[in-house]
Amino acid sequence: MPNILVIDDNVTNRETFADVLTSEGHTVLMAGSAEEGLAKLSAMAVDAVLCDLRLPNLDGLGAMELAHEKFGPIPWILITGHGNEETAVDAIKQGAFNYLTKPVDLGRLKATIESAVRMQAANRENKALRRELGYDEALDRIVGTSTAIRQLKAAIKQVARTDATVLIEGESGTGKELVADALHALSNRSGRPYLKVNAGAISHDLLESELFGHERGSFTGAIQQKKGKFEAADTGTLFLDEIGEMPLDAQVKFLRVLQDGSLHRVGGNQPIATDVRLVVATNRNLKEEVLANRFRMDLYFRLNVVNLQVPPLRDRREDIPLLAKAFLDRLNRRHHQQKEPSEGLINHLRRQDWPGNVRELENFIEKLYVMTPGKVIHPDITGALDDEPTPDAGAAPARDSTPAPRGPASADDAIRLLVGLPVDEVEKRLILATLAHFGGNKTKAARQLQIGAKTLYRKLIEYGVQTPGEVGE
Ligand SMILES: Nc1ncnc2c1ncn2[C@@H]1O[C@H](COP(=O)(O)OP(=O)(O)OP(=O)(O)O)[C@@H](O)[C@H]1O
Ligand SMILES: [Mg+2]
Structure with missing residues (x-):
């Protein structure tokens, strides 16, 4: 049964659309805002999205852009107000599948959803076929032909289809998240939920509830029962990032869940069984953390079933020109321009040590790109090199480097x-x-x-x- 997501802040509209689509045999998910819709998309495979253009914070077009960037192509049908045809045409140019004008004709709605679902089914088939041929976009997103990267990709392919826990280690900015994404995308669980939790970004006291959920009233502020990410990832994959930051008391509870195969929500006493494939990452050396008594050895052994090392960029400099080209191509597409690197730029990039790894290279290229008025990008744009990586900075451990903080695409x-x-x-x-x-x-x-x-x-x-x-x- 195809899953359709309806995003509309107007409850009556939302429910009318849901009724019509349910009667057509679709499973309907509903969201009252773009943010809620995006959260649903990250938790579940959806075949088509019906989305009001005007939404409270982020509008329907913005939501589509983010969704396409994060989750790949999903047929997106926008509902626009009367007299908004111009926006609708723009929307199609930006990748919307189609649009419907208010008041929505329910017959047209059904027909449009049908063709969107058909297109998505064809997309999926195509994708499955390509996967059978050993080709997958998720792996292609990891740019590089160095021996290290080729071996890494081969290892990803090999372990993706198993349910083994994978520990990904590598300095900050090396691409650990891309590896985790590929592990899920190439697994039999792709199309099932894929959730990410960053253990380093959540305050210690909230981490347990974030992972395992809580019962109502279990602590101040727990006004409602809440499912944790572990439960939400059931039948899919949970990516636990920055596992090295997990405080010791949380490690104890986490280990217990892994050993028992079931969890308890905070304040709950019913064990909840889950089927979750676990992928964890850290930019620390977890073995050293164990030796320093900052990470539990028993948990380390549980997590380190398959170990994937993502090498620092300075150890695979031959990938730098390809990476630079990939980033420039993307910028050219985004800005509808045709800028190209000078030979001097590529040589310059190859000489740097990039303590912040691929992320730093990406940020650096983006900065040069926007500062270059002409067609050819040289390495010596005044100002752009202000925080040029120092040649020997690579000798410092990754944790002490200060790459620019991550963020959304722009x-x-x-x-x-x-x-x-x-x-x-x-x-x-x-x-x-x-x-x-x-x-x-x-x-x-x-x-x-x-x-x-x-x-x-x-x-x-x-x-x-x-x-x-x-x-x-
Ligand atoms: N091999 C690669 N090909 C293309 N892009 C890459 C590659 N490696 C990393 N990137 C890009 O670099 C940025 C950082 O990658 P990612 O977030 O996966 O790093 P990370 O290892 O998880 O870093 P951190 O430890 O800081 O979380 C992302 O924008 C990612 O798309
Ligand atoms: Mg990361």
């Missing part, structure tokens, strides 16, 4: 996701995300945020993340 996307929030909330999110990015190192976070360390402490106490008197680093 600053505009980031802002759009925040529209509707109060400034204080935005500030809080920025501060906590920056802190998490630097592995909890307050000095580095304060420096990046360009605020004083004292201000940072005060804010953290305000947020309840730090207790007064607690000694920071």
Whole structure:
């Protein structure tokens, strides 16, 4: 039965569409906002999306753009108000499957959904065929032909179809998340839920509830029962990122869940069985963490069933020209331009050590790209090299490097996701995300945020993340 997602902030419309589509034999998921819709898409394979153009924060077009970027092509049908044909035509240019104008003719709705579902089925078949031929987009997203990358891709192919827990290790920015994505995409669980939890970005006291859920009233603020990511990932894959940041007490509980094969929600006493394939990643050397008593040995052994090492970029410099080309191609597509690198640029890129690895290379190229007015990109644009990587910075361990924090595809996307929030909330999110990015190192976070360390402490106490008197680093 095809799954259709209906995104509309108007409850009556939403339910009318859902009724019609359910009576046609579809399974309908509903969301009242773009954000809610995107969350549903990340948890479930959907065959077509019916989406109102006008939504409270992020609009229907923005949602489509993000969804296509994150989840690949899903037929997207926009509902536009009367007299909005121009926007509708734009939407098609940007990749919408079709549009319907209000008041929506239910006959047309059914027909449009039918053809969208048919197209998606053809897409899937095509994808399955390509996979049979040993070709997969998820692997193609990992650019590189060095021996290290070829071996890594071969290993991904080999272990993806098993249910073995995979530990991905590699410095920051090397592409661990791409590896995790490929493991899910190439597994028999692709099309099932794929959820990500970043153990380093969630405050310690919330991590357990995020993973395992909680019962109503189990702690202050737990006003409703909530399923954890583990339960939500049932029959699919859970990617637990920055596992090295998991505090020891959470490690104990986590290990128990892995041993028992069932979990308890916080405050709950019913064991819940789940079938989840686990992929974990860290930019620390987990074995060293074990030796330093920061990571439990028993948990390490449970996680380290298959170990994939993603090598730093400086150890596979031959991939740099290909990566640079891939990033430039993407920028050219995005900006509808045709810029190309000078030979000097490629040579320059190959000489750097890239302590922030592929992410740093990507950011650097993007910066040069936007600063280059002409067609040929040279390495010596004034200003763009301000924070050029130092030649020997690669000798420093990855944790001490300071690559630019990660974020959505562009600053505009980031802002759009925040529209509707109060400034204080935005500030809080920025501060906590920056802190998490630097592995909890307050000095580095304060420096990046360009605020004083004292201000940072005060804010953290305000947020309840730090207790007064607690000694920071
Ligand atoms: N081999 C690659 N080919 C193309 N893009 C890559 C490759 N490796 C990394 N990237 C890009 O570099 C950026 C960082 O990759 P990713 O987030 O997977 O790194 P990571 O190892 O998870 O880093 P961190 O430890 O900081 O979380 C992403 O934008 C990703 O798309
Ligand atoms: Mg990562």
